[in-house]
Every structure is written in structure tokens, then in C-alpha cells.
Amino acid sequence: MRLTPALAAALLTLAAGSAAQAEEGMWTFDNFPIARANATLGTSIDQAWLDRVRLSSVKFGGCSAGIVSAEGLVMTNNHCVATCVANLSTQAVNYAETGFTPRSREEEVKCPGGTAEILTDITDITERMHAAGAGLEGQAFTRARDAEAGRIEQEACGGDAGKRCQVVSLYRGGQFKLYTYKKYSDVRLAFAPEDRAATFGGDLDNFSFPRFAIDAAFIRLYENDAPAATPTHFVWNAARPVEGTPVFVSGSPGATQRLLTQDQLFTIRDVVLPMDQLLASELRGRLIRFSEESEENAFIAMDPIVGLENTYKRGLGRMRALVDPAFMAARAESEADFRRRAQAPDAAAGSDPWTVLSGVQPIARELYPAMALLEGGTGMGTTPVAGGSQLFLWARTLVRGAQERAKPSAERLPEFADSRLAAVQSGLFAERPVYPGLEQVRMEWWLSKTREWLTVDDPRVRGLLGQESPEQLSARLVEGTTLADPAVRRALWEGGLAAIEASDDPMIQYLLSIQDETRAVRSDWETRVDAPTARASEQLAAARFAAYGDAVYPDATGTLRLTYGRIEGTNVPGQRWGPFTTFDGLWDRATGSAPFDVAPRLLAARERIDGDTVLNMAVSSDTIGGSSGSPVVNAAGEMLGANFDSTVLTQRNAYGYDVNVNRSVIVTTGAVTTALRDVYGMDGLVAELGVR
Incomplete structure (x- = not known):
């Protein structure tokens, strides 16, 4: 049975009080509803257009990006290159403060571990x-x-x-x-503005609109030590955007949970998000305290704090959705309609997928704290926890990698299959700065929170801590390890299990000592939660296809998707604004005090900037975390900007789309052109973009 608009409304409308909207859906490129998009937007895109957009879109770490020249130039968000900028900076030469503005391609610098x-x-x-x-x-x-x-x-x-x-x-x-x-594997930084230009308004303006941020940066793809040839790319269009213009957003959204049952969402609401929010807020407090101890610590902690603030606010928006009675009632009605229409197996036979998933939830609630704290990777939460520190994670990769590679590929943990070892090695061997003070703060936090959540009497906690306190153990391990040296990590990896077991590095020995406890937690989760959930979810998918055909989009999975909408503001309580902000609005919002202090180089260029230039705009596209950096293009395939944020209300997008409140926040190509030309003197990039 093909999907009708009425059935689409029943299944896909999960936001409070709204009818199904044509803009909804993070569609895969092999099942994009071309006819529906054209009918909705009045466009005439075709398969060839889709192919060009796909081949011009880039996945960059946990972000998205778009190719904008034939010589490997790629635009993404500044916050997507923040780790690269931090890794390339020192306290004496801090590119987050000055901007990274190379005058030639020879000055473009490789991002450590960047792919x-x-x-x-x-x-x-x-x-x-x-x-x-x-x-x-x-x-x-x-x-x-x-x-x-x-x-x-x-x-x-x-x-x-x-x-x-x-x-x-x-x-x-x-x-x-x-x-x-x-x-x-050779990705080089080609431009990044001052951090204050990209993050104007700080946490107060984050996940909100109006915004006044130049959250854009450029990287370049290299092959054989030369700029990559990229003949398929987006055309740069720096013209002033027009309200109501149809747009498409191509990126790799991280994860949505729209196809979960109500019972599964209750577990996230009652167990997962509360725990994650508490953990994230405490780590943020510890890092803020650490940053206040010295100028050096403030430099070290800047990027991690910004990341945590994003994580916390994202979780806050999701919690608000799951405790909204109207929102959850709409989801419940959608599920009830699906159950009425689905040709699911007989519940009396014990194989009804809703019954199976309901039965899994008490187990998931019981096991989640230990799984999140000791292993991570549940796919349910928002705060990565296990180990806390980068040194710990490197040690775990080395220990488990050595243990797993001694087995046939098919018998290993999936992350160590032969097909994935190249990616593991790339991250393990990358030259990145390591700050012992930060590592110790993170590891103390993890150990103390694990003891608190699992309790002192849990035998796994006793195995983690022995007779030491979190402070003593983290100090001993961080001070004694040599894993900050990439040459040490490489030697241990290449030496295999024999080298690992012979190592006297305390972090390596610690990871060896806790493998039984942590592996058991993972095995229990896979057996009692993952497997029955996967089985039942597969049955639900079959029932969904039978009821609605192939016009249902899947949940986001960190893979390339295409969404569409229009340039428009909103008019709902808490979000009443038009679609554009300008540089004049930036000057008006500035107070001179953080976080509303304008970046020095940007402020110095004020007289050269047309104040009416559109800085940021709002778009009714269906995006979520991971969509950062996504190219925003018109029906001609021209790039109009890059997605860099959304609103707090939009965070419910994890569970359902509502065109009335869901807005993506875009930095415009016009604003980026102004910054390159009038602020940072990047004339070479301006010429490469074809701006005249």
C-alpha cells in the first residue's frame, strides 16, 4: 500500500499540534522524494541534480561540509575546525584569538587526524x-x-x-x-576567523535566533601532497538571500529517534537524559573551575567547555520535548494509528514487537548507567562518558586492539574488524597536544561519577579503584603514562599483544586490569538489550513498510541526507522573528563585554562593511546535531550558506519535526564573502570562489 497524505500525517507528524508538513524528513539520496519536493517548492530538480549535490557534499569528522572550488576547497563551520585550531595553537600563538589567515596555499596546515x-x-x-x-x-x-x-x-x-x-x-x-x-586523509586548514567572530553571543545566544555569528571556516582536501581535483562542486552565490526561497540542506545528521516506540522514549526521558544532563553539568563545572585557575588553563579548557555547553543545551531541548504533554500525546496517537494499521505478528504468540520492546525497557533502565559509564556507545545518550580522558581512550584502543587482532576478523569486536583498522590507526597515530591537567580533571570526574552512580559496594567499582581515591588514581595514571607521545602509541600498536602485556606504562596496565569487568558489561548489554531490540525493530520496520510503502524516511544515522524547506522566520510563542540578521544588527547587539564583545579584527573593519549585508538566516529545514557545516543550496545547485545551529525548540527534532518551530540557523555566503574580503584580507580565497 502506497503512503497517502493521511497516513503520512499519522506516522510522521510527531510534533505537538501540527499537521504533517512537506518539509519533513532527513532523506537518503537513493530514496529522495523528488516529485514531492518539486511539488512543494515549485522547483524542478532531477536525479542528475541530486548526484551533483551528493558528490559536492563532504563528511568531515562529526560535521558536514561542501566543496566550493575545483581545487579541493571546502566550507564548513568554524566550530567544526575548533579542535584542529586548538591542536595547531599554542598559548603564545593562539589562532582562536587571532584567526588563521594563511596568505598562500603553502601556509595551509594539516589538521592532525583530520579526514x-x-x-x-x-x-x-x-x-x-x-x-x-x-x-x-x-x-x-x-x-x-x-x-x-x-x-x-x-x-x-x-x-x-x-x-x-x-x-x-x-x-x-x-x-x-x-x-x-x-x-x-590529508585535510588542511585554509581559513578560520577569530573565535569571537564565530561565537559572538556565546552560550547566551547559542541554540537561538536572532544570531550574529560568522561561524564559517575553510579546509582543503589534498592528495599526494597537492590540492585535490574536485571538478564537481557547489557554485558560490554571495547575492543577498530572498525570503521564501526554496533551499536544500545536504549533510550528515548524527542521530534521531523518531521511529522509537513510546516505551523506548520513556526510558530516554526517565533514565538516559537525566543522567546525561547531570554528568555533563558537573563536568562543565569542573572545567570552568579548572579554566579559572590560570591563563594557560583557560586556553586549554576553552574548546572542551564550548563542546559541553552545546551538549548540555541540546539535552535540555530534548528533555523539554519529552515532558511536553501535547508533544507526547501526538506521538502516542501516531503510534496507536500505526499499531492499528500494521500487520504485526500475533501478540499471543509472544513475538509482537511492541511487547518485546516493552519487556526490554526495565532491563535497559537497569543496565544503562553501567554501560554508559564503563563502555559508552549505547546510541541512547548525549554525553560520552567512558574513561573521561583521551589518554584512557588511547589506552583502551591499544589494549583491546591487541587482544582483538589476535582473533580472526569475524570474531572480533566490530570496531576492530579488518575493514575498520585503518580508521582506528588514523586516530591513534595522530599528533595531538595532550594537557595532563585537563586529562586528570576528566579522569577524576569519570571515576568519581562512576563510584557515585554504581555505588561503593559495586564490585566493578572496587575493581576500578582498588584502594585508591579517584584523585589519587587519576594523578598516578596521568603522571606516569607516556601515551601522549604518538611514537609510543605506534610502537605499542605495531608490537601487538606481546608489547601490550610487557608494557610497564601504568595506563596500559590499568586498562588490562579492568577488561574483565568492562567487557562483561558490554556483553550483558548486547545480549539483553541490543539483540532483542534489533530483532523487534526489524519486525516493526517490516510492518511499517507494509503499511506505508517506501515513502517513509529512516532515522538519521550520521550518514548523508538531504532535507528541504524555505528561508523563513517563525511566529510562535518564544520564537517571533523574521528570517534575517545583518551586520548592523551585530553592531547594535554588541556591548563591549563578553560574550557580546566583537572580535578585534572584525570590529576594526566596521567602516569597510556594508551594514545591511545579511549575516545569518533561518530556514525551515529538518536538521539536527551533525548537520553543522551542511551546505545550503538553491534549486540551481548554488551554495547560499552553511548550517551552523538551530533553536532550543528545534532540539525536539530528535523525536519529531514541526515546521512551526523547527528552524536551522545559517551563516550566509554573503557574510562569509564580506569576512574574507573586508575583514581578513583573504583575497586568494575570494578569487577562488569566483567572487567579482
Whole structure:
């Protein structure tokens, strides 16, 4: 049965009090509703247009980006290169304060560990993946699926360092696709403004509109030590944007949970988000205290604090959605309609997927704290926890990598399958600065929170701490380890299990000592939560396809998606504003005191800037975390800006879309052109963009 508008409303409208809107959906490129988009927007895009957009879109770490020249130039957000900027900076030469403004390509600097990818192919492998888990239960089911995914990835990409293959689960197991990427391991910073220009308004303005931020930066893709040839790219359009213009946003949104059942959402509302918010808020407090101890500490903690503030506010917006009675009532009615229409197995037979998922929730609630704290990677929460410190995570990768590589690829933890080792090594060997004081703060926080949440009497806590306090243990491990040296990490990785077991590094020895406890937590979670959830979710996906056809979009999974909407403001309580802000608005908002102090170089250029130039704009596109840096393009394929934020109300987008409140916040190409030309003197980039 094909999806009708009425059925679409029942299934897809999850936001309070709104009818289904045509703009809704983070669509995959192999199932984009071309006809529906054209009918809604009055455009005439086709498959060739989609292919050009896909090949011009870039996945950059946890962000998105767009190619804007034939010589590998890529625009993304400044906050997406913040880690690169921090890694390249010192207290004496702090590019976050001065901006990074190279005068030639020879001065562009490699981002440590930076990789960028372009999606080149999508292949359906559903039948093969479903067959891999047939007849299996528990951990045997999850491991069989993981092993098959690893085999598929290895067959497709082998040892080709210029490609990455990823098996992607869509519709929560209803479909599986093989995504093949062109991979660039040499990514260089080409421009970044002063941090104050990109983050004007700070946390007070974050996740809000009006905004006045030049949150844009440029990287360049390199191959064989030369700029990559990228003949397919977006055309730069710096003209003043027009309200009501149809736009498309191409990026890699991180994760949504719109296809979860109500019972699953209750677990997130009652257990996951409250815990994550408490943990994030305490870590933020510890880092703020650390930053206030010295100028050096303030420099070290700046980027981590900004990241935590984003995480906390994102979680706050999601909590507000899940405690909104009208929002949850709309979701409940949507699920009830689906259950009435779905041809699901007989509940009396014990295989009804809603019944199975309801039965899993008490187990998930019980196991989540230990899984989040000791392992992470549940896919449910917002705050990464396990280990706290980068040194801990490197040590875990080394220890587990050595243990797992001693096994056949199909029997390993999935992250260490042969097809994924290149990515592991890239992150492990990257030269990044390590600050012992920051590492100790993070590890103290993790150890103290683990003891608090699991309790002193939990045998796993006793295994973690022994006779030491969190402060004593973290100090001993951080002060004694040599893992900050990439040469040490490389030698241990290449030396394998023998080198790991012979190492006297205290962090390595500590990770070796806690493997039994942490692996057991992961195994329990995979057996009792992951496996039955995956099985039931696969059944729900089949029922959904039977009821609604293929016009239902999947949850976001960190893979490339295309959304669409228009340039427009909103007129709902708490969000009453037009679609544009200007540089004149920036000057008017500035007070001279943080966080409303204008960046020095930007302020010095005030007389050269046309105050009526549009700085930021709002768009009714369907985006979420991970969409940062996404190119915003018109129907001609011209780039009009880059997504860099959304509003607090939009954070409910994890669970449902509402065109009345969901707004993406965009830095315009006009504002970026003004910054490059009139503020930072980046004439070479301006010429490369084709601006005259």
C-alpha cells in the first residue's frame, strides 16, 4: 500500500499540534522524494541534480561540509575546525584569538587526524544482512550481524586507503546499505576567523535566533601532497538571500529517534537524559573551575567547555520535548494509528514487537548507567562518558586492539574488524597536544561519577579503584603514562599483544586490569538489550513498510541526507522573528563585554562593511546535531550558506519535526564573502570562489 497524505500525517507528524508538513524528513539520496519536493517548492530538480549535490557534499569528522572550488576547497563551520585550531595553537600563538589567515596555499596546515569523505555509491545489502542473523538470538545474533558487516566492508574496500566502506542500518534494521566513500586523509586548514567572530553571543545566544555569528571556516582536501581535483562542486552565490526561497540542506545528521516506540522514549526521558544532563553539568563545572585557575588553563579548557555547553543545551531541548504533554500525546496517537494499521505478528504468540520492546525497557533502565559509564556507545545518550580522558581512550584502543587482532576478523569486536583498522590507526597515530591537567580533571570526574552512580559496594567499582581515591588514581595514571607521545602509541600498536602485556606504562596496565569487568558489561548489554531490540525493530520496520510503502524516511544515522524547506522566520510563542540578521544588527547587539564583545579584527573593519549585508538566516529545514557545516543550496545547485545551529525548540527534532518551530540557523555566503574580503584580507580565497 502506497503512503497517502493521511497516513503520512499519522506516522510522521510527531510534533505537538501540527499537521504533517512537506518539509519533513532527513532523506537518503537513493530514496529522495523528488516529485514531492518539486511539488512543494515549485522547483524542478532531477536525479542528475541530486548526484551533483551528493558528490559536492563532504563528511568531515562529526560535521558536514561542501566543496566550493575545483581545487579541493571546502566550507564548513568554524566550530567544526575548533579542535584542529586548538591542536595547531599554542598559548603564545593562539589562532582562536587571532584567526588563521594563511596568505598562500603553502601556509595551509594539516589538521592532525583530520579526514574527509565523499559518498560515491550506495548498495542495498539487506537480504545478506538479514540472512546473517537468521535463527540466532542474543549476543550470537549481534556478533553474526557485526561479522557479516565486516566481511562486506572488507570485500568492497579491501586495503584501499583512498576508500572507506560502511554498512549502514536504516529503519532500525529494516534495511541495510553499503555506503562507499572517497576518503581524504590529508585535510588542511585554509581559513578560520577569530573565535569571537564565530561565537559572538556565546552560550547566551547559542541554540537561538536572532544570531550574529560568522561561524564559517575553510579546509582543503589534498592528495599526494597537492590540492585535490574536485571538478564537481557547489557554485558560490554571495547575492543577498530572498525570503521564501526554496533551499536544500545536504549533510550528515548524527542521530534521531523518531521511529522509537513510546516505551523506548520513556526510558530516554526517565533514565538516559537525566543522567546525561547531570554528568555533563558537573563536568562543565569542573572545567570552568579548572579554566579559572590560570591563563594557560583557560586556553586549554576553552574548546572542551564550548563542546559541553552545546551538549548540555541540546539535552535540555530534548528533555523539554519529552515532558511536553501535547508533544507526547501526538506521538502516542501516531503510534496507536500505526499499531492499528500494521500487520504485526500475533501478540499471543509472544513475538509482537511492541511487547518485546516493552519487556526490554526495565532491563535497559537497569543496565544503562553501567554501560554508559564503563563502555559508552549505547546510541541512547548525549554525553560520552567512558574513561573521561583521551589518554584512557588511547589506552583502551591499544589494549583491546591487541587482544582483538589476535582473533580472526569475524570474531572480533566490530570496531576492530579488518575493514575498520585503518580508521582506528588514523586516530591513534595522530599528533595531538595532550594537557595532563585537563586529562586528570576528566579522569577524576569519570571515576568519581562512576563510584557515585554504581555505588561503593559495586564490585566493578572496587575493581576500578582498588584502594585508591579517584584523585589519587587519576594523578598516578596521568603522571606516569607516556601515551601522549604518538611514537609510543605506534610502537605499542605495531608490537601487538606481546608489547601490550610487557608494557610497564601504568595506563596500559590499568586498562588490562579492568577488561574483565568492562567487557562483561558490554556483553550483558548486547545480549539483553541490543539483540532483542534489533530483532523487534526489524519486525516493526517490516510492518511499517507494509503499511506505508517506501515513502517513509529512516532515522538519521550520521550518514548523508538531504532535507528541504524555505528561508523563513517563525511566529510562535518564544520564537517571533523574521528570517534575517545583518551586520548592523551585530553592531547594535554588541556591548563591549563578553560574550557580546566583537572580535578585534572584525570590529576594526566596521567602516569597510556594508551594514545591511545579511549575516545569518533561518530556514525551515529538518536538521539536527551533525548537520553543522551542511551546505545550503538553491534549486540551481548554488551554495547560499552553511548550517551552523538551530533553536532550543528545534532540539525536539530528535523525536519529531514541526515546521512551526523547527528552524536551522545559517551563516550566509554573503557574510562569509564580506569576512574574507573586508575583514581578513583573504583575497586568494575570494578569487577562488569566483567572487567579482
